[in-house]
Amino acid sequence: MYKIAIAGAGAMGGRIGAYLKQNDEDVVLIDRWQDHIDEINKNGMEIQTETETYTLEIRAMQPEEVKEKFDLIILLTKAMYAEDMLKALKDIGAITESTAILSMMNGLGHADYLSKYVPKSQIFLAVTMWTAGLRGPGQLLLEGKGGIECQRSDGQPDERTERIVQVLDNAGLNAKISDDVFFSIWSKVAVNSVLNPLCTILDKTIGEFGEYEDAREMLTPILKELVAVANARGTNVVFETLLAKIEATYPNEAQGLHHPSMHQDYTNKRLTEIDYLNGQIAKYGDELGIETPTNDLITHLIHQLEMKYA
Ligand SMILES: NC(=O)C1=CN([C@@H]2O[C@H](COP(=O)(O)OP(=O)(O)OC[C@H]3O[C@@H](n4cnc5c(N)ncnc54)[C@H](OP(=O)(O)O)[C@@H]3O)[C@@H](O)[C@H]2O)C=CC1
């Protein structure tokens, strides 16, 4: 049996884990939120979709309680907790030399810090357009459709990539192998590094942000710096294409009615993923000698907001 762990089983990890479990895969949820684990083990995971609400039986535990070894570990903690999770799973012996570690988190730089624990040939990267929410411990809210693109982090072909994509796709997650996952990552980061901090600072939905007549002028410096950094790092992205991707989120029937996840983190008094978005763009800029004053400023603004709750 192909053994799968979802490491970080919040909203998104819950979505992926539930789909895999419903397709009879051997999957376990691993998380640090004890109330969430207890609720899932006691009453099952309650899943609300656009059309129904039902309960799914699935195992959940803390990383230290794991007793098995996995073929695939899908990392879906918030980015700042991924190292702690991977280290805990490594220390407990859940990772072998052939275990594939698949990061599906938003943001930049994951393969670099994860490679302190496993070689890059064991790290796989994915970008997902699926979304998910939590209504409380053990209570998933699943709306909309999405897809997943995946590749080994060093770009090398690998039979494990085919297996991962097959398992995800068979479960209805609309997965495919990417021939340049970094292009997909930078494209998603463009959306997140504009909308997530600006909607958080302004306390707006994506649609409300887009209604402002000078929204394009406002986001241009963030995006121009991102394009310069991505291109200097060897991923060719085009300003106009990324702008169109961002503006396509504004209508209500797209993501217009939603507050981005960073806004939700801030509202829930939790830390945000800013250091893996604008903060990482600025860090790469420093390394390359590319000025990124706007991304620096945005990062500081969000850190100042986080200080209210730190
Ligand atoms: N949600 C989405 O629609 C999407 C999310 N992503 C990415 O997926 C990754 C995971 O995000 P997501 O699933 O949204 O994160 P969640 O906030 O839902 O869950 C992340 C972790 O936060 C903790 N947590 C969440 N809510 C609470 C709470 N109320 N009380 C205590 N602990 C809580 C849990 O563990 P712990 O206590 O160990 O932190 C949980 O595993 C991120 O990188 C995100 O950017 C990507 C695409 C879409």
Ligand SMILES: CC(C)(CO)C(=O)C(=O)O
């Ligand atoms: C919905 C979207 C695309 C907004 O930036 C997102 O990925 C998020 O909320 O983190």
